Amino acid sequence: xxxLQSREAEVTELVVGTKKGLFLLEGEPSGGGxxxxxxxxxxxxGQPVDYALRDPRSGRLFAAxxxxxxxxxxxxxxxxxxxxxxxxxADGVALPEGGDQALERIWVIAPGEADATLYMGADPGVxxxxxxxxxxxxxxxGLWNQPSRRDWHPGGxxxxxxxxxxxxxxxxRLAVAISAAGIWLTEDGGRTWRRGNRGLTPRYLPEADIDPxxxxxCVHHVERSxxxxxxxxxxxxxxxxxxxxxxxxxxxxxxxxxxDFGFPLKVDPADPESAYVIPLxxxxxxxxxxxxxxVYETRxxxxxxSPRGEGLPATHAYxxxxxxxxxxxxxxxxxxxxxxxxxxDVFASGDAGASWCTAATRLPPVFSVSAT
Amino acid sequence: MAVVCVRAPLRALAGGRGEHDLExxxxxxxxxxxxxxxxxxxxxxxxxxxRIRRHIxxxxxxxxxxxxxxxxxxxxxDVIPAITGG
Numbered sequence: 001x002x003x004l005q006s007r008e009a010e011v012t013e014l015v016v017g018t019k020k021g022l023f024l025l026e027g028e029p030s031g032g033g034x035x036x037x038x039x040x041x042x043x044x045x046g047q048p049v050d051y052a053l054r055d056p057r058s059g060r061l062f063a064a065x066x067x068x069x070x071x072x073x074x075x076x077x078x079x080x081x082x083x084x085x086x087x088x089x090a091d092g093v094a095l096p097e098g099g100d101q102a103l104e105r106i107w108v109i110a111p112g113e114a115d116a117t118l119y120m121g122a123d124p125g126v127x128x129x130x131x132x133x134x135x136x137x138x139x140x141x142g143l144w145n146q147p148s149r150r151d152w153h154p155g156g157x158x159x160x161x162x163x164x165x166x167x168x169x170x171x172x173r174l175a176v177a178i179s180a181a182g183i184w185l186t187e188d189g190g191r192t193w194r195r196g197n198r199g200l201t202p203r204y205l206p207e208a209d210i211d212p213x214x215x216x217x218c219v220h221h222v223e224r225s226x227x228x229x230x231x232x233x234x235x236x237x238x239x240x241x242x243x244x245x246x247x248x249x250x251x252x253x254x255x256x257x258x259x260d261f262g263f264p265l266k267v268d269p270a271d272p273e274s275a276y277v278i279p280l281x282x283x284x285x286x287x288x289x290x291x292x293x294x295v296y297e298t299r300x301x302x303x304x305x306s307p308r309g310e311g312l313p314a315t316h317a318y319x320x321x322x323x324x325x326x327x328x329x330x331x332x333x334x335x336x337x338x339x340x341x342x343x344x345d346v347f348a349s350g351d352a353g354a355s356w357c358t359a360a361t362r363l364p365p366v367f368s369v370s371a372t
Numbered sequence: 373m374a375v376v377c378v379r380a381p382l383r384a385l386a387g388g389r390g391e392h393d394l395e396x397x398x399x400x401x402x403x404x405x406x407x408x409x410x411x412x413x414x415x416x417x418x419x420x421x422x423r424i425r426r427h428i429x430x431x432x433x434x435x436x437x438x439x440x441x442x443x444x445x446x447x448x449x450d451v452i453p454a455i456t457g458g
Binding site (some may be wrong): 069 | 381382412416422425453456
């Protein structure tokens, strides 16, 4: 089934990046069992696909592939992803030549607010932008030339720019997150940037040493509410936070979770009070608490949290979900949620997390999941 | 002139040819010449710093070489992925 056919059939397409290739799944979530998902394609066999998504505006499919031999590359196709020759390599996905750094990995791709604009985050803390639908890219000079860059510290996964949040309807406003260089905000389309780290409390540093402008701040993931853009949610390296001033300052909202350590989170586009996290035990034990797979939901902006695990493995399930492996489609009561684990399992909910089914098992370790 | 020898997938990015006669007196000069002649392969062997990527091995007449290794006329430079993975 082609992308357009899947749209006509109103099935969901899951684009799954794994350690050993790109998988496209098609189907519908349902309570219990396996739903109707099936693997439609596998591309880039044997290669790590760190991130992949389909731009819903153009239908163009992107795959960020980091060959252990040939380095990180971005490929895209407008055709049949099962036909190798349909994939093209995007231009400009590299650092300036002759410097002392090389591009290490592509972490995220995000459609922009302006037509044909996309953003891409990568290691070492670099933001790319494209204004031709993703065929060619250039480095955002404002962030690349930040004077403080020389003091930025990489997290365990590298100096990864992993979160890009646009402002609905306003292409000038953007927030990005870098592990471990914190949150960066722009209101002029990326020409100038400033930090937005007030209130973040890194427990891995001595309290006396915390400075929001210089401390290493290991942000794991950030999302913005589309219905109230000044509201943002953050999963930190120990701590779940909310901002109500567009990322300028943050307050902790993790009380009530079994652990406030984790990587991904999602926000219901229709409801700024509703967000979802997937707690892991701690940074020294990055698996599901109690061996139970559960997503935690808040419906009150983080004042309280409730487990959502009906249909998910409940015993001896020590899964790890990486930061780009949790996604959503739709909104409100029909919000679909999907996540993949390094175990190779992919889970799906068609009712905002109330019930879950298994969309795939025994895939390679899942790095990313996106849905259209 | 030396000959640069590449295998898949670089061969597909270089017009389907596995052997390329190129000018250069060091390995990095030859590899830059290879990328200039085959722009689809730019960035696949050398990174932005001009270094040979970590998991690519280069051999000059069968001996392990590096960026600055001298290359003479008629020499053979093999570009081979290292044994790596997981």
